[in-house]
Amino acid sequence: MSAPPESSFTSSRWNGTSVDRRAPRAAVALAFTAALLLAAAGAAAQQPPLLETAFVLDPASVFATTKLTPAQQNEVRVRVSRWLAEICDSHFGFFRWQPAGQAGAAAALTVTLRDLRKPSGQDHVLELSGRRGAVAVPLPQLGQTLVYHWFDLPKPTDPGVLGDQIVQKLGELFANEAFRRELHTRFFRTIPLAQEVVTNDPDQRVIVPLSWDDLQPGSGTVLLVKFVSAQKEGEMQLSQVKKRLGQPRSGALQAAIKLFDCAPITLSTLGAWNAQIPTLLAQASQVRVFMDSYVQDVAPGVDNGLVTSPN
Amino acid sequence: MTRIPGSWPTSWSGPAPPQPPDRSKLNVALFALLMVGVTVWFSLHLQPWLGEVLVVVGPLTVWALWKLLQSWLNWGGLGSRAEEGTRKLLARPAATESLIVALGAMGLLFLTTSSIYLVYDGKGEEVLTVSVLDNGAPFLDAPLRVTSAQRTAGRPFFGRFSSKDLQFVIVDSPLYEPRDVRFRPWQPLRLEVPSGFEKKSFHLLLLAPGIRLLNLLPAEGQTQAQPFYLRIEAGGAQPAQIDDLKQQTVLTGAPRADLDRLSAGQPDERARAELDRYLAENEVPPPARESFQNAWARVLREPTRRLQEGDKIKISVGCKGREPLYEEEVNVGSAGIQLHVIEVERDEC
Numbered sequence: 161m162s163a164p165p166e167s168s169f170t171s172s173r174w175n176g177t178s179v180d181r182r183a184p185r186a187a188v189a190l191a192f193t194a195a196l197l198l199a200a201a202g203a204a205a206q207q208p209p210l211l212e213t214a215f216v217l218d219p220a221s222v223f224a225t226t227k228l229t230p231a232q233q234n235e236v237r238v239r240v241s242r243w244l245a246e247i248c249d250s251h252f253g254f255f256r257w258q259p260a261g262q263a264g265a266a267a268a269l270t271v272t273l274r275d276l277r278k279p280s281g282q283d284h285v286l287e288l289s290g291r292r293g294a295v296a297v298p299l300p301q302l303g304q305t306l307v308y309h310w311f312d313l314p315k316p317t318d319p320g321v322l323g324d325q326i327v328q329k330l331g332e333l334f335a336n337e338a339f340r341r342e343l344h345t346r347f348f349r350t351i352p353l354a355q356e357v358v359t360n361d362p363d364q365r366v367i368v369p370l371s372w373d374d375l376q377p378g379s380g381t382v383l384l385v386k387f388v389s390a391q392k393e394g395e396m397q398l399s400q401v402k403k404r405l406g407q408p409r410s411g412a413l414q415a416a417i418k419l420f421d422c423a424p425i426t427l428s429t430l431g432a433w434n435a436q437i438p439t440l441l442a443q444a445s446q447v448r449v450f451m452d453s454y455v456q457d458v459a460p461g462v463d464n465g466l467v468t469s470p471n
Numbered sequence: 472m473t474r475i476p477g478s479w480p481t482s483w484s485g486p487a488p489p490q491p492p493d494r495s496k497l498n499v500a501l502f503a504l505l506m507v508g509v510t511v512w513f514s515l516h517l518q519p520w521l522g523e524v525l526v527v528v529g530p531l532t533v534w535a536l537w538k539l540l541q542s543w544l545n546w547g548g549l550g551s552r553a554e555e556g557t558r559k560l561l562a563r564p565a566a567t568e569s570l571i572v573a574l575g576a577m578g579l580l581f582l583t584t585s586s587i588y589l590v591y592d593g594k595g596e597e598v599l600t601v602s603v604l605d606n607g608a609p610f611l612d613a614p615l616r617v618t619s620a621q622r623t624a625g626r627p628f629f630g631r632f633s634s635k636d637l638q639f640v641i642v643d644s645p646l647y648e649p650r651d652v653r654f655r656p657w658q659p660l661r662l663e664v665p666s667g668f669e670k671k672s673f674h675l676l677l678l679a680p681g682i683r684l685l686n687l688l689p690a691e692g693q694t695q696a697q698p699f700y701l702r703i704e705a706g707g708a709q710p711a712q713i714d715d716l717k718q719q720t721v722l723t724g725a726p727r728a729d730l731d732r733l734s735a736g737q738p739d740e741r742a743r744a745e746l747d748r749y750l751a752e753n754e755v756p757p758p759a760r761e762s763f764q765n766a767w768a769r770v771l772r773e774p775t776r777r778l779q780e781g782d783k784i785k786i787s788v789g790c791k792g793r794e795p796l797y798e799e800e801v802n803v804g805s806a807g808i809q810l811h812v813i814e815v816e817r818d819e820c
Contacts, residue, residue, distance in 0.1 A: 225819040226687055226790075229696040275818065280682045280753040282818055311682065311755045313762040314690035314718060 205371035205412040207256060208353055211267045213248055214260035215240035215326070218274035222282065222315065223322060232319040239323040240330070244271060247334050252348055254375045254451045267292045267351045273307065273326065281310030286329060290347045299346050302339065305329050344454070349384075352448040357385055358409060359441050364433035366396070366441075368413040368449050372403035375413065380455035383415060387422075389444035394422025397452060399430060495562035501570035502561060508577045515659040516586040516627040583632065585658045588625030591617035592663045597644075599664050604638045614642060617664050631656040639668070645729050646671055672806040673733060674778040675724040677742050678703075678786060679767050680716075681814040682753055684797070688718045691769055697790050697820060701773075704785040708776040716788070718766040724778040724803070734770055742810045743767075749812060778803045788813055790820030 215237050217224045224233060241259035248269060249257040260268065268291040275282040285304035290297035307329050308315060316322045333339050358367040368383060383398040398415035417437070420427035425434050441447075560566060589601055598618045603610040615624040639662060640649040647668035654660055662668075678701070680688060689695040694715075703723050704710040711723065722734050746767055750760045778784065782803040789795035797815045 220819070222687060222818055226697040227689075227695045232696070277818070280755070281686050282683075309759070310686065311759040311763075313685060313759070313766060314693070315686055317689050317693045317695040 205374075205409065206354065206369050208254055208370055208374055209256065209266040209351065210258060210264055211248070211255045211269060211351070212258050212260045212262065212265035213241050213244035214268055214270040215244065216270055216272045218272055221273055221275050221284070223273065223284070227315060227317045228319055228322070235319040236323045236326070239319075240271065240326050243327050244269065244330065247330070251334060251340055252344065252454070253456060254353060254377065254454050255348070255351070256374070269347070271326075271330065276304070278310045283310050284308040284315075286326065286333075288343070292351055297347055297350070299343070301346055302342055305333050344451075349450055349452060351450070353383075353451055354449040355447055357387075357441060357447055357449060359438040360414070361435075361438045363414075364431070365414050365416055366398055367404060367409050368398070368415065369409055370413050370449075371411055372401075372413055373411060376457045377401045377413065378455035378457040380453070381451070382418065382453040383413070384450040384452035385447065386450070387441065387444035387447040389422060389440045392423050394420075394440065394444070396420040396422075396427075493562060494564060494567050498561040498566045498570055501567065501574060505570060505573050505577060508574070508581070512577065512581055512584065516584050519588045519623050520586070520626055582657050583630050584627060585631055585654065585656055585660065586625060586627040587611075587615075587654070587660045587662075588623055589615050589617050589662050589664045591619060591622040592666050593619070599641055600643045601662075601664060602640045602642050604640060605635055607638075610635070610637055641665060641668055645732060671729075671777075673725050673729060674780055674782070674803045674806055675722055675730075675733065675808045676703075676778070676784060676801065676803065677739065677770075677808050677810045678721040678723065679742075679746060679810060679812050680718070680720075680788075681812045682750075682755065682763070683818065684788065684813055684815045685718050685763065685766055687815070687818065688716055690718050690766070693717075699788060699790055699796075699820075702785075702787045702795075703773060703775060704787075705775045705778065706783060706785075711773045711775050713771065713773060714791075717769070717771075719769040719771050720767045721771050721773050722808075723773040723775050724784075725774065726777060727772070727774040729777065730772040730774055734772060739808050742808060745810050746812075780805055786811070786813065788815065793820040796820055 217228075217233050217236065219225070223236075228236070238259070241261075245257040245259045248255070258265065260270075270289050270291065272287045272289065274285060274287060276285055284307045286307055287304050288299045288302045290299055307325055316325065354368050354370050356369055358369065359365075360367055366385070368385075379400050379402065381399070381401045383401065384395060385398060386393070386395045388394070396417055397419040399418040400416040401413050402415070404410060404412045404414040416431045417427060417433065418430050420432065420434070420437065422440055425436060425440070427434060587603065591599065593599065598616065600614045600616045602614045611626075617624050634653055634655045636651065637654045638649050638651050641647045641664065644665070647665055648671050650662070650668050652660060652662075684699075688699055698714065699716045701713045701716045701721060702710055703712070703721075705724075713721065722730060724730075725733065743764065746764065747760070750763055755763065780803055784801045784803060786797070786799050786801055787795040788797040796817055797813055799813075801809075801811050803809065
C-alpha cells in the first residue's frame with residue numbers, strides 16, 4: 161500500500177460563503193484540491209482564541225462607594241485581572257489569556273465583587289460571568305464565593321489587602337476540580353477553538369489546524385466538532401489528540417473520530433471511519449471546534465513512552 | 472481777820488435732797504446683755520478667724536471679759552473691793568446711758584458684720600479649694616483652702632451694707648456642683664466642705680455604631696476614600712463634630728475634664744453587656760463578636776456641655792457634603808451612661 165498522497169487532504173472552513181454545488185463534481189474537486197494543496201502547504205497551525213479576564217467592583221459595593229478611591233479600585237482591578245489570566249492559563253491553557261484592557265479578545269471571563277444585603281449588614285461575594293463575542297453569558301450555576309461575611313470586621317481599606325483576599329478566595333475556587341469542570345462545561349466549552357477541520361483520508365484522522373504546542377493536549381483530550389453539511393447538522397467527537405508531525409499542517413492537532421453523527425452516518429467506535437466523511441466535512445459550513453474535555457499533556461514531547469516531538 | 476461770832480450748824484436741818492433712782496439692777500441687766508451680745512458677735516464672726524485654739528477657750532470668754540471689766544473699774548480708783556466698786560459704778564445714772572449707747576453700737580456691729588467660714592468635714596487627706604465668686608469675679612483675694620489638718624478657712628467682713636449673690640465652687644474636685652448663696656451684711660456664713668455641696672450627677676451618652684455602620688467605617692489607624700462624620704447637637708451649645716469617625720464608640724455629655732475622669736476607670740460593664748445582647752439578637756456568631764467588642768472598646772471622648780435629664784440631643788452621621796445617613800433625636804435619661812446604638816439603613820452615603 162502506497163503512502164497516501166498529500167492531495168487527499170480536504171478542509172472545511174466556515175467562511176460565511178456557500179459553495180456552488182451545481183458545478184461538475186470532478187472539475188470542482190480538482191480545482192478545490194489544488195487550491196487546498198496550495199493553502200494547506202503554506203498554512204501554519206493557528207493560535208487558539210484570545211480570551212480576556214476582568215475583575216469588576218460593583219459600583220454599588222461598599223468598596224467602590226466608600227472604602228477605596230477610584231485609583232485604588234483600579235489597582236485591585238489590575239491585580240486580580242492579571243492573576244485571573246495566569247490561573248486560567250494554567251488550568252485552561254487551550255485558550256490564550258490576557259487581562260482585560262487589550263483589544264482582540266474573542267471572549268471574556270469576568271469576576272465581579274458585589275454586596276449581598278443582609279438584615280444586619282452586607283456579605284461581599286464574587287460572581288463569575290462570561291462574554292462570548294458581544295453576547296453576555298451569565299453563569300449563575302457557578303454560585304457565589306464569599307469574600308467577607310457581614311459580620312467580619314474590619315473590612316479592608318487597603319487595595320493590597322483586598323486584592324490578596326480576593327486572589328486567595330479565587331485560588332481556593334480554582335483549586336476545586338468540580339468548579340473547574342463546571343466552569344468549563346458552562347462557559348469554556350461553548351467558545352469555538354477553531355472554525356475549520358481537515359480530514360486526512362488515508363490515515364482516517366481529522367486535523368484541527370491549531371498549534372499543538374500552544375494547547376499541549378494529552379491523548380485523553382476530547383474535541384467536539386459541530387458543523388452543518390448538506391443542510392444537516394452534524395457533530396463528532398475527536399479523541400487521541402496528537403501533534404501532527406508530517407506535512408502539511410505540521411504541528412497541528414490530529415485526532416481520531418470517537419463519535420460521529422450526521423445523517424445518515426453514525427459512528428460510535430474510537431477510530432471508526434466512513435469514506436463519506438471527508439466529503440461531508442469538505443462541504444460543511446459553520447464548522448466549530450470546541451474543547452469538550454481537556455487533559456493537559458503531563459510531559460510534553462513524550463506520549464506513552466513514544467517521542468512525539470523530537471525537538 | 473474778822474471772826475464772826477456764833478457757831479455754824481454742823482448738820483443740814485432742811486428737807487432731804489432727792490436720791491437718784493437706783494438703776495443698778497437695770498444696768499446690770501443691760502451690761503449682761505451687752506456682754507452676751509459681744510460674746511455672741513465675737514464667736515460668730517471672729518472666733519473662727521482667730522484660730523481653733525480659741526474654740527477651746529471660747530466658753531470662757533464671757534468670764535474673761537467680766538474680769539477685765541472688773542479690773543478696769545478697780546483701776547479707776549473706786550476702791551479695792553471690786554464687787555463694791557462695780558456695784559457703785561452700775562448704780563450711777565450715767566451708766567445706763569453709756570450701756571444703752573454701747574448696746575446700740577453693738578447692734579450696729581451685728582448688722583454690719585458678716586463672715587464666711589468653710590469647715591472641712593470630709594474624710595481622708597484631701598485638699599479642697601473653694602473659690603468664692605461674685606458674678607464670676609473672685610470675691611476674695613484668694614480661694615479658701617481647707618484640709619483635714621486646717622479644717623476652717625474664712626474671714627469676717629465689716630461695714631457691708633448690701634447683700635451679694637455669691638457662688639462657691641470647689642475648684643479642685645469636679646465631683647461637686649457649685650453652690651449659690653445670698654450673702655447678707657449681717658450673715659455669719661458657714662459652709663461645710665464638701666458635704667455642703669451637692670454631688671454632681673452626669674448624664675452621659677455612649678454612642679455605638681451598629682453593625683452596618685461599623686462595616687462602613689475604617690478601623691482605627693486606617694483611612695478610606697469616604698470618611699464619615701458624627702455630629703452631636705446638644706441644643707444651646709456649639710455642636711460637637713468628629714470629622715473622621717472610626718470603628719469606635721463616642722462618649723459625650725460632659726465637659727472634657729469630667730469625661731476624662733469619668734471614663735478613666737473600668738469600662739462600663741452594663742454597656743458592654745447590652746452590646747453583647749445586641750450582637751446576639753442580630754445573630755452575630757460568637758467567634759465574630761470579639762472584633763465588634765474590640766471596636767466598641769475604643770472610646771473617643773467628645774466634650775459637650777453637661778447634659779441633663781430630659782435634654783434632646785440630635786445625632787447625625789454621614790459623609791461630608793452629602794445628605795446624612797442617619798439622623799435621630801435622643802432623649803437624655805437618668806444619671807449614668809446611656810447607650811445608644813446608631814443603626815443606619817443604607818450602606819452608602
